[in-house]
Amino acid sequence: MAARVNAAGLRRDLEILDVLAHEAGPRGEPLGVTRVAELVGREKSQISRALSSLAEEGLVERDDRSSGYRLGWRLYALAARTFESRLVAIATPYLRAVVTRVQETTVLCVLRGDDVLTIASETPPHAFRGVGWEGVSVPAAATSAGRVLVSDWDADTIRSFFTERKLAAAGEHPAIRTPDQLLAELERIRARGYATVDEEFEHGVVGCSAPVRDFNGRIVAAVNITAPKTRLGERLDAAGRFVANAAQQLTRRLVESR
Amino acid sequence: MAARVNAAGLRRDLEILDVLAHEAGPRGEPLGVTRVAELVGREKSQISRALSSLAEEGLVERDDRSSGYRLGWRLYALAARTFESRLVAIATPYLRAVVTRVQETTVLCVLRGDDVLTIASETPPHAFRGVGWEGVSVPAAATSAGRVLVSDWDADTIRSFFTERKLAAAGEHPAIRTPDQLLAELERIRARGYATVDEEFEHGVVGCSAPVRDFNGRIVAAVNITAPKTRLGERLDAAGRFVANAAQQLTRRLVESR
DNA sequence: ATGATGGTTGCTCTGACGGCAACTGATGCG
DNA sequence: CGCATCAGTTGCCGTCAGAGCAACCATCAT
Structure with a gap:
């Protein structure tokens, strides 16, 4: 007006x-x-x-x-220039929607080099403000967010990117130790629409993630929940579905809706 | 106009x-x-x-x-509806393939006016996401990407576009100072299928590029690697061949996908 | 209160644009 | 070859929309 x-x-x-x-x-x-x-x-x-x-x-x-x-x-x-800025601005309500459903800190991550960078986060009430703005974690396929972010790469790239040595070095209890295992897992992620990890990166910690895409259909970010297994363990798959749903809505919102 | x-x-x-x-x-x-x-x-x-x-x-x-x-x-x-967008969507896997081979940041450039515009980039692990989305650099024949992008122009156009003054002003150590030298270099580029530059635009920096064509056969973009001479110097020609190969595959894919 | 900073709104005068029509240029057809 | 048609550009003029200034709000700090 x-x-x-x-x-x-x-x-x-x-x-x-x-x-x-x-x-x-x-x-x-x-x-x-x-x-x-x-x-x-x-x-x-x-x-x-x-x-x-x-x-x-x-x-x-x-x-x-x-x-x-x-x-x-x-x-x-x-x-292209300001895409991430817009991503952060728009993501908030969707992250919050997940938070109110799951009552766990929900974050938005992007891939930088071979690290997963958190660019936005929403925490439930009564939660201590954790890492928040920018934590850098080793993705090397031991986190759900990292796996989601590379889940649209082709097999050759995956193989050359994630050597066995690198896979073994990632996380405390890596369930995935070879590129082939990783590729199989990525296939599962694509099929389900979200990824989960169970105490692989860190003992007692579980997580789930789902991909956000840009107007080219490329995966540009991941919505992620990471929480103690004691709190989230039972509901991990349910949380995964929430996260996937939110990521899809966010993707749609990014390109089209007003 | x-x-x-x-x-x-x-x-x-x-x-x-x-x-x-x-x-x-x-x-x-x-x-x-x-x-x-x-x-x-x-x-x-x-x-x-x-x-x-x-x-x-x-x-x-x-x-x-x-x-x-x-x-x-x-x-x-x-x-999302621009040609560049489509190009980027299709190009990404090919850029990544080059990255995994050469382990250097690989970008896709187009000519915009008399600047070279980077529209997509893929970085190897452990490289900080530098420019990322788009930088604008002066090609004026001092960069490999710039030369590749004009390598299908006819001689008259080249001559009127690149005056001697303009050529001399481009880069730190321009090896090419006259239109005739440029034309000779373009001929070499066409023959080899890729271009290389050695510390011309900037001291200590080398690069190689190869052309991507549309279904008309016109050059619409360039796949480019720019890196410190200390890292890439020895392998520059090998990298050039990789880049040329990727650009050819991308061209084929571009034409097929109609 | 006072002032500083960031943002919106009224007002006037100028010059840029809407609309029309004439012009160019390519293509097709008898 | 002449004529017709269609696509695109350009010249022209009266009118209306916007540049610029200044006054006016809102918020915040001192």
Whole structure:
């Protein structure tokens, strides 16, 4: 509401971009000026000029041979840059939803190098504010979050990334000691939609995680719960399903909904 | 160049979005009106109104508690439909394959104006996520990626694009100082299938790149490795062949997936 | 209270854009 | 070859939307 500026121009430009996004899409053929004009219901002269401006700023690109337009690189550059920031901002309610259901600290993790980095966390009332903002833990396939974060890698990469030595060195009681075991586990994770670990990384500690994806479908983060087995042990699978559900909703929210 | 419409408003809006993207950063807090106004050098009243409009269209979102702004859902929705997005989605496994072989950060670049824009990167374990999403560097023929990206241009275009002055100004130790030298180098690149540079752009840094083509056969991106000479120097040509191989596979995949 | 800082709103005058129509240029057809 | 059609660009003018300034709120610290 309230005061607006450039409302008309902005709306026109966005109508154009939307038309290009939906009608043409990345795989579709570029759209011509007249076609766009029809679809947004405006003067083609306006569309011609507007597309010129948009092209000059890199928001759309002109295909040389067909002289049609499609979405430009700049949109990608803008969005890619702040993705994590937005992730953190949006994740909170979903993390909290899990917290209220499970009553355990719930965190959001990303992969940095070969460490799992926590970028957001929500704690239940009455819980001591634990690590919170940024803990770095060894993922090396001994944590559920780490496994989830690599669960869309191909087998070759996994094999070269996780050597046996590395696997054995991860965690106190690694249940997974060979790349093949890891690959089998990743398959299970993909099938179930969430991962669980039982005292592998640390004695008495269990955890579950589920993947969050970006607009490319790539796994960019994991929603994770880590808690003492005495508290969470019985409910671990139930918690896993909650976490998976939250991660899915978060994924959807990230790209589409308003 | 050509007629423009809404040029002023569009540019202002994009300046704002750029500021939000860059200044807010990965971990960034939302930015307030005054801060944005300073950064883009405009009247805060304009920024206030412009942000209102942008928020109404979903290009930015207002953070309730801090009353600051950050990029909004709509940008991500649009970004998902760009060609770059598709490229990144498909390229990731191939980049990772190179990383596991060479153990160096591998990136995917496209040409934007006369800059090289990194649109995706994969890092080996134990590398700190450096630039990550997108950096902009001066290619002007002093980087391997830049040379690869222009290696299918015709001689006239090259000559008019890269003046001697421009060539001399690029990099610390430009080995290529005239258009003719550049053309000869491009010929070598085409013959070998990949490009290498040795401390030209920056002292102590070497790199190699290979072209990715679309279904028209046009070069649309480059797979690139840039690393300290002390680490990669000996293996530079081997790395070049890996990169070329990955780029070819990616090209094939890109064409098949239509 | 006072002042500082961040954000919104009223107001006027200017210049940028909407709409139309003429123009260019490619393509097709008898 | 001439004519018709369609796609895209450009010139023109009156009108309306926005740049800029300053006044006005809201919040917080001293």
